[in-house]
Amino acid sequence: MKNIRLLWRLMKGNRILYFASMISMGLATLFAIVSPLVIRVTIDSIIGNQPLEVPLWIARWIDSIGGKEYLYDNLWIPALLLVAITVANGVFLYTKGKWSAIAAEDIAKKMKEELYDHIQHQPYSWHGKVDTGDLIQRCTSDVETIRRFLAVQFVEISRVIFMLVFSLSIMLVLDVKMTLISMAVVPLLLIFSWVFYNKVRKSFQLADESEARLSTVLQENLAGVRIVRAFGRQAFEQDKFKERNKEFRDLVYHLVVLLAWYWSLSDILSLLQMGAVLVVGSYLAGTGVITLGTLVVFTTYEGMLLWPIRQLGRILADMGKTMVSLGRVKEILDQPREDMNGQGLTPTIKGKIQFNNVSFSYDKESPILKNISFTIEKGKTIAVIGPTGSGKSSLVHLLQGLYDYDGGSITIDGIELRDMNKQHLRKNIGIVLQEPFLYSKTLGENIGLAKRRVKPAEIYEAANVASIHEVIESFEHGYDTPVGERGVTLSGGQKQRIAIARTIIQKAPILIFDDSLSAIDTETDAAIRKSLREKSEKVTTIIISHRITTIAEADYIMALDQGQLVQWGTHEELMKQEGLYRRIWNIQNQLEQDLDRELQEGRV
Numbered sequence: 001m002k003n004i005r006l007l008w009r010l011m012k013g014n015r016i017l018y019f020a021s022m023i024s025m026g027l028a029t030l031f032a033i034v035s036p037l038v039i040r041v042t043i044d045s046i047i048g049n050q051p052l053e054v055p056l057w058i059a060r061w062i063d064s065i066g067g068k069e070y071l072y073d074n075l076w077i078p079a080l081l082l083v084a085i086t087v088a089n090g091v092f093l094y095t096k097g098k099w100s101a102i103a104a105e106d107i108a109k110k111m112k113e114e115l116y117d118h119i120q121h122q123p124y125s126w127h128g129k130v131d132t133g134d135l136i137q138r139c140t141s142d143v144e145t146i147r148r149f150l151a152v153q154f155v156e157i158s159r160v161i162f163m164l165v166f167s168l169s170i171m172l173v174l175d176v177k178m179t180l181i182s183m184a185v186v187p188l189l190l191i192f193s194w195v196f197y198n199k200v201r202k203s204f205q206l207a208d209e210s211e212a213r214l215s216t217v218l219q220e221n222l223a224g225v226r227i228v229r230a231f232g233r234q235a236f237e238q239d240k241f242k243e244r245n246k247e248f249r250d251l252v253y254h255l256v257v258l259l260a261w262y263w264s265l266s267d268i269l270s271l272l273q274m275g276a277v278l279v280v281g282s283y284l285a286g287t288g289v290i291t292l293g294t295l296v297v298f299t300t301y302e303g304m305l306l307w308p309i310r311q312l313g314r315i316l317a318d319m320g321k322t323m324v325s326l327g328r329v330k331e332i333l334d335q336p337r338e339d340m341n342g343q344g345l346t347p348t349i350k351g352k353i354q355f356n357n358v359s360f361s362y363d364k365e366s367p368i369l370k371n372i373s374f375t376i377e378k379g380k381t382i383a384v385i386g387p388t389g390s391g392k393s394s395l396v397h398l399l400q401g402l403y404d405y406d407g408g409s410i411t412i413d414g415i416e417l418r419d420m421n422k423q424h425l426r427k428n429i430g431i432v433l434q435e436p437f438l439y440s441k442t443l444g445e446n447i448g449l450a451k452r453r454v455k456p457a458e459i460y461e462a463a464n465v466a467s468i469h470e471v472i473e474s475f476e477h478g479y480d481t482p483v484g485e486r487g488v489t490l491s492g493g494q495k496q497r498i499a500i501a502r503t504i505i506q507k508a509p510i511l512i513f514d515d516s517l518s519a520i521d522t523e524t525d526a527a528i529r530k531s532l533r534e535k536s537e538k539v540t541t542i543i544i545s546h547r548i549t550t551i552a553e554a555d556y557i558m559a560l561d562q563g564q565l566v567q568w569g570t571h572e573e574l575m576k577q578e579g580l581y582r583r584i585w586n587i588q589n590q591l592e593q594d595l596d597r598e599l600q601e602g603r604v
């Protein structure tokens with residue numbers, strides 16, 4: 001029922017078109033129903049000698065042109081009438097198809113837009129949980145299933161209803177006994193299709209879920225192709241794909257078998273029904289109980305009726321599939337949105353950050369950050385150091401408002417983070433990730449991404465600060481060089497520098513480098529930080545890094561270990577203390593000295 005409500009809502013703006021389409025369907029059915037009646041009158045009353053059984057206005061018209069005899073001499077008139085009726089039927093079938101298709105396309109478009117918009121506004125934590133393959137399937141195949149249903153089958157249901165109402169009322173007037181015989185299997189066919197519909201719904205859902213699993217395997221494999229190659233996992237991945245593919249094939253096969261059973265059994269039922277009408281009808285016509293024309297009407301109606309009733313099974317099956325798809329779409333639309341544009345403060349951010357006794361866990365069970373407290377004054381640079389898994393990135397996630405903290409308080413310029421508008425917050429925090437994502441656009445477009453109406457000069461300046469300008473200029477098409485499949489393949493360090501340039505353009509008062517200088521050599525790293533300091537003195541900067549030379553230059557250093565802040569101070573202060581920082585410094589220094597010695601001795 002909730003799915004139907006969703007469908008009704010989605011149909012908004014197209015309901016009139018659908019209504020018009022149904023009226024067309026009704027008119028087309030009416031014309032289809034009328035043509036056997038014209039044949040009946042022609043056989044029984046014009047060629048035969050039965051009295052004319054037509055509405056008064058038609059009888060008057062026939063009289064005015066010269067009566068039955070005139071029509072007998074001019075049989076082309078009823079023939080032309082039949083052609084005209086068929087043309088009218090065709091015209092209305094056309095408008096029905098056209099209007100329902102336009103409406104369905106529009107609904108599908110709106111649905112995709114709504115889904116896309118909703119996905120864009122989901123919290124980061126939701127994206128971490130969902131399966132990308134499944135999500136893509138919901139936005140493509142499920143929407144397509146709904147579109148197909150709306151374009152074709154939705155209006156077909158009205159055809160069955162119109163057909164039943166029109167033909168039944170005429171048949172009952174013509175002969176009650178024959179009507180009962182003609183309708184004998186109809187309830188059976190309806191029950192049969194209903195049972196089938198329920199059975200098939202589950203199978204369709206299983207097949208859909210299996211298809212989603214298949215696309216996930218494919219998607220993961222393509223996204224992680226380097227890992228697959230590097231670890232020689234091709235055979236394993238192939239087996240996994242084969243297994244999922246087989247599972248999908250088996251489920252579809254099961255569906256096909258079910259469908260084949262349905263169609264053959266309903267074929268048998270329908271043919272038995274047609275046979276019964278022919279046998280009984282011929283006997284009754286032979287004994288003069290019904291006229292030849294009436295027999296023609298019954299056999300034609302039977303053919304017309306059984307087809308849509310059997311189609312009803314198909315429509316119901318598709319309706320089952322559509323309901324499943326609607327449910328899957330609804331699951332996404334029902335997810336509460338992250339309130340990006342809603343309430344929340346939008347202060348001018350200067351950049352003083354305070355953590356006060358902050359604790360956080362992803363699952364509300366195992367704590368990832370424990371009682372973290374520190375203050376970063378506006379414009380200062382702090383470096384975060386700590387073993388892998390110590391919670392460095394999680395700290396940044398909290399600052400960006402991607403997750404909510406469990407306890408304590410985080411403030412920026414004294415304002416609680418929770419009370420701030422998330423979109424505003426993220427606009428004011430520029431972040432560069434370790435593995436930045438570059439779009440399939442040109443290098444220039446990738447850099448200018450974060451700002452509307454960005455000037456080329458700004459792009460060049462940002463690229464200069466990020467020490468990537470010369471590299472870009474060395475490409476044949478410079479800033480117009482596309483990235484990706486048909487463009488350049490950049491090194492990890494070059495990608496990081498493009499991402500740094502992209503973040504600089506944002507001119508945010510807070511900058512975060514989440515291990516994003518890792519693939520850049522020490523000298524370029526130092527050059528970038530130097531120009532950053534010159535360009536953006538007042539920017540509060542947080543640098544997560546494993547490189548001790550980068551960290552040492554920060555105003556303050558924070559050492560995290562197992563979610564706890566274990567050290568805080570300047571390089572000089574921390575070097576005087578026994579602890580994590582000095583240990584890491586010593587190890588990295590020792591390594592560098594060894595390397596220098598080996599270089600001097602010419603061993604490297």
Ligand SMILES: Nc1ncnc2c1ncn2[C@@H]1O[C@H](COP(=O)(O)OP(=O)(O)OP(=O)(O)O)[C@@H](O)[C@H]1O
Binds near residue numbers: 362386388391392
């Ligand atoms: N989305 C998530 N859901 C659940 N747990 C997570 C999630 N992200 C990280 N974790 C867990 O939180 C802990 C801290 O991870 P985090 O990424 O913050 O560490 P890190 O110090 O940045 O590590 P690294 O230096 O390796 O990047 C880890 O134990 C990790 O397994």
